Amino acid sequence: xxxxxxxxxxxxxxxxxxxxxxxxxxxxxxxxxxxxxxxxxxxxxxxxxxxxxxxxxxxxxxxxxxxxxxxxxxxxxxxxxxxxxxxxxxxxxxxxxxxxxxxx
Numbered sequence: 001x002x003x004x005x006x007x008x009x010x011x012x013x014x015x016x017x018x019x020x021x022x023x024x025x026x027x028x029x030x031x032x033x034x035x036x037x038x039x040x041x042x043x044x045x046x047x048x049x050x051x052x053x054x055x056x057x058x059x060x061x062x063x064x065x066x067x068x069x070x071x072x073x074x075x076x077x078x079x080x081x082x083x084x085x086x087x088x089x090x091x092x093x094x095x096x097x098x099x100x101x102x103x104x
Contacts, residue, residue, distance in 0.1 A: 001102035009102075013095050020088040027081035034074040040067030 001009070044064020055063070 001099075006099065006102060009095065009099050013092060013099065016088065016092050016095070020085060020092060023081055023085040023088060027078055027085055030074050030078040030081055034071055034078050037067045037071035037074060040064070041071055043067075 041064050044060050044067055047060070
């Protein structure tokens with residue numbers, strides 16, 4: 001590998017590494033939102049009544065369906081973000097190996 005090719009590869013590795021870190025941050029946030037919406041859906045469907053929080057049945061019905069409708073896509077996005085993170089990490093490691101082999 002020429003010096004210019006190695007520099008381009010290093011720049012691409014650093015960019016992809018930064019994007020990989022961003023992917024895992026997005027996956028964690030999406031997982032948290034999925035848990036939150038799932039908890040709202042479970043709370044709505046079980047009909048638990050709290051002493052501190054008095055919510056009418058109409059509002060509970062809206063909350064449970066919104067929680068369910070939003071929990072499903074965020075769960076799917078969490079899985080997709082995790083798969084993308086795993087593939088991106090493998091690609092960065094492969095590029096690092098290529099860089100090390102090119103130096104020898």
